[in-house]
Amino acid sequence: MQIAIYSNDFAITEGIREHINRKLRFALARVRSHIKSVSIRLGDINGPKGGRDKRCLLTVSISNTQELVIYDVQVDMYHAIDNALSRLSRVAVRKIDRLQKRKRQAMKMIRSREPQEDDMQLNHNDIEPYYYDRLQGEEGLLQHDSYGQALEEMDQVTDKKTQQ
Numbered sequence: 764m765q766i767a768i769y770s771n772d773f774a775i776t777e778g779i780r781e782h783i784n785r786k787l788r789f790a791l792a793r794v795r796s797h798i799k800s801v802s803i804r805l806g807d808i809n810g811p812k813g814g815r816d817k818r819c820l821l822t823v824s825i826s827n828t829q830e831l832v833i834y835d836v837q838v839d840m841y842h843a844i845d846n847a848l849s850r851l852s853r854v855a856v857r858k859i860d861r862l863q864k865r866k867r868q869a870m871k872m873i874r875s876r877e878p879q880e881d882d883m884q885l886n887h888n889d890i891e892p893y894y895y896d897r898l899q900g901e902e903g904l905l906q907h908d909s910y911g912q913a914l915e916e917m918d919q920v921t922d923k924k925t926q927q
Contacts, residue, residue, distance in 0.1 A: 764791070765800040772807040779805070783844055790852035794859045799824040805840060819843040821851050828862060831855060 768775055768783060783803060791798055801823050808816035817840040821833040833851045837843035 764795060764798045766803070767800070768803045768805070770805045772810065773805075775805065779840065779844075782841060783848075786845060786848045790848040791855060793852075794825075794855050797826050797859050798855070799826055803844075805844075808836065817843045819847040821847050823851060823855060825855065825858060825862075828858065831858065 766784065766787065768780060787801060787803075788795075791801075801821065804818075804820040804822075806818040806820075808818055810816075815836060815838045817838065818834070818836050819840070821831075823831040823833075825831065831851065831854055833847050833854065835843045835847040835850070837846060
C-alpha cells in the first residue's frame with residue numbers, strides 16, 4: 764500500500780505525518796491487502812482567518828473497483844484527519860465486503876452450472892427421450908428406448924410428409 768501526503772497551504776509536521784500513518788494503518792488493517800494506494804491532501808481553506816476551515820481529502824484506490832473519495836472539514840486538522848479516516852474505514856470495509864460477496868455468488872453460480880460426476884454416470888436404460896414432431900402444424904409425442912430409433916422414425920415421418 765502506497766501512502767502519499769500532500770499539503771498546499773502549510774508544511775506537514777512530523778507529528779501530523781506520524782498521526783496520519785498510525786491512524787491510517789489502524790483504519791485499514793482489515794482491508795489492507797485490497798488497497799493499492801492512499802492519497803491524503805491537507806489544506807487550510809481560509810488561511811489565517813481561522814474558523815472551520817481545515818480540510819482533509821482522502822483518495823483510496825482499491826483493486827478491481829473505483830476509487831473512494833472521502834472529504835472532511837473541521838476546526839482542527841487532527842479532527843479532520845480522524846473523522847475522514849474513520850469514515851474511510853467504514854466505507855472501505857463495506858465496499859470490499861460487497862465485492863467479495865458478489866465474487867462468492869458468481870463462483871457459486873458457476874459451480875452450480877458445472878456437471879457433477881454423478882450426472883456423467885447415467886445408465887442408458889434409465890433415459891426415455893421424448894421428441895415433439897411439429898411438422899406442418901401437427902404435434903405428436905414420440906417415446907422410445909434409444910435415441911437412434913427415435914431419430915430414424917422422425918426421418919421417416921418427415922419423408923412421408925414431404926412426399927405428400
